Amino acid sequence: MKDDVYRKELRNYKIAVLPGDGVGPEVVSEAVKVLKHIGNRFHINFEFIQDLIGGAAIDQFGEALPAHTLETCKLSDAVLLGSVGGPKWDDLTGEKRPEKALLGLRKGLNLYANIRPAMMYESLKGACPLKSERISDGFDICVVRELTGGIYFGKRGTKVNTSGYDEAYDIESYSSEEVRRIGIEAFEIAMKRKKKVISVDKANVLESSRLWRKEMDILSKKYPEVSLEHMYVDNAAMQLIKSPSQFDVIVTSNMFGDILSDEASMLTGSIGMLPSASLGSTKKGLFEPIHGSAPDIAGLDIANPIATILSAAMMLRHSFGCDLEAGTIEKAVETVLNSGFRTVDIFENGKKLVGTTEMGDLIVKAIE
Numbered sequence: 001m002k003d004d005v006y007r008k009e010l011r012n013y014k015i016a017v018l019p020g021d022g023v024g025p026e027v028v029s030e031a032v033k034v035l036k037h038i039g040n041r042f043h044i045n046f047e048f049i050q051d052l053i054g055g056a057a058i059d060q061f062g063e064a065l066p067a068h069t070l071e072t073c074k075l076s077d078a079v080l081l082g083s084v085g086g087p088k089w090d091d092l093t094g095e096k097r098p099e100k101a102l103l104g105l106r107k108g109l110n111l112y113a114n115i116r117p118a119m120m121y122e123s124l125k126g127a128c129p130l131k132s133e134r135i136s137d138g139f140d141i142c143v144v145r146e147l148t149g150g151i152y153f154g155k156r157g158t159k160v161n162t163s164g165y166d167e168a169y170d171i172e173s174y175s176s177e178e179v180r181r182i183g184i185e186a187f188e189i190a191m192k193r194k195k196k197v198i199s200v201d202k203a204n205v206l207e208s209s210r211l212w213r214k215e216m217d218i219l220s221k222k223y224p225e226v227s228l229e230h231m232y233v234d235n236a237a238m239q240l241i242k243s244p245s246q247f248d249v250i251v252t253s254n255m256f257g258d259i260l261s262d263e264a265s266m267l268t269g270s271i272g273m274l275p276s277a278s279l280g281s282t283k284k285g286l287f288e289p290i291h292g293s294a295p296d297i298a299g300l301d302i303a304n305p306i307a308t309i310l311s312a313a314m315m316l317r318h319s320f321g322c323d324l325e326a327g328t329i330e331k332a333v334e335t336v337l338n339s340g341f342r343t344v345d346i347f348e349n350g351k352k353l354v355g356t357t358e359m360g361d362l363i364v365k366a367i368e
């Protein structure tokens with residue numbers, strides 16, 4: 001019997017839970033609450049194995065990504081992560097930084113494709129900072145961000161240059177194989193959507209972007225039904241604000257994807273709304289909100305848990321093939337938003353202000 005069929009019949013999944021720092025533990029505990037509820041309702045046995053990452057792991061074990069944390073993730077079917085980093089660890093440099101744990105985890109699990117969907121909820125139109133005519137068509141964008149290459153993983157260092165000044169460098173580099181595999185991911189996703197890919201680069205300046213563009217062109221010949229357009233990243237940042245509905249699938253490099261997805265998140269109303277799935281060549285994925293540890297609001301029970309709850313839904317769909325259950329969570333989120341409940345980041349006059357825990361409770365209730 002094939003492994004995935006066997007697992008589906010048993011409906012028994014092991015989830016590594018890494019709450020991390022700042023608001024991470026607050027939003028993750030809401031997502032776990034929702035998953036537990038889904039488990040009860042749909043007879044799925046979730047085993048949650050909690051471990052430390054980031055600043056929390058530095059404080060306890062002296063390193064941001066302890067070997068046992070990586071091992072826990074390797075032995076699990078999927079990983080749910082909150083966020084890492086914060087002012088407490090800001091003086092640390094290089095490999096010691098909490099954020100490096102995240103990069104180590106993504107690389108260690110070979111999760112090269114980061115999927116970040118940004119869609120407009122009808123009831124959150126008022127929370128979008130754009131004029132209503134710019135979003136009259138709504139938008140449903142899927143950012144496909146390369147996650148284990150580029151400037152994040154290139155050679156870096158510091159030196160004193162020949163004139164005696166300090167110098168620092170981070171090299172952006174991509175191989176054709178790295179570009180091809182993220183391209184395939186984007187075209188495959190596009191085949192299930194509007195069959196439209198916009199590849200974002202800076203090929204008017206960067207050699208690595210020229211390779212990127214060439215590989216995307218080669219790949220597009222294998223997907224004749226999908227239209228491919230190239231766009232420079234500066235223009236793409238502007239076009240996202242001008243007319244978000246022109247985008248469907250955006251495929252781009254690690255750093256451009258990081259920046260553009262934060263920008264796209266704000267179009268939905270808040271960075272607290274955007275989930276993500278980091279995927280590789282196996283079903284095991286890493287699921288996390290795109291936002292960070294939000295130190296300015298940590299511990300106040302006001303962070304929006306929806307991004308993390310929607311990340312849990314992405315886990316059900318992508319790692320476990322539980323489409324019905326994923327859809328149930330997504331529908332529950334929509335129901336709660338349609339009923340007028342809002343955390344402070346998406347609050348508008350006339351709506352009902354709730355905190356992190358209450359938002360989680362409402363979503364659980366909407367699942368029932």
Ligand SMILES: NC(=O)c1ccc[n+]([C@@H]2O[C@H](COP(=O)([O-])OP(=O)(O)OC[C@H]3O[C@@H](n4cnc5c(N)ncnc54)[C@H](O)[C@@H]3O)[C@@H](O)[C@H]2O)c1
Binds near residue numbers: 271290303
């Ligand atoms: N994936 C991650 O773990 C991740 C992602 C981004 C940043 N970080 C780290 O987090 C720390 C803070 O970074 P930052 O301030 O640049 O970005 P951030 O995403 O943590 O916060 C940016 C702004 O968005 C708000 N915000 C974020 N999440 C929110 C939520 N769920 N609900 C409501 N408001 C929310 C914050 O309050 C803040 O005003 C840094 O150490 C950074 O490196 C980690």
Ligand SMILES: CC(C)[C@H](C(=O)O)[C@@H](O)C(=O)O
Binds near residue numbers: 085100292
């Ligand atoms: C914390 C940082 C390393 C991370 C990234 O840049 O990938 C974050 O900004 C994200 O978007 O997940």
Ligand SMILES: [Mg+2]
Binds near residue numbers: 259262
């Ligand atoms: Mg980011």
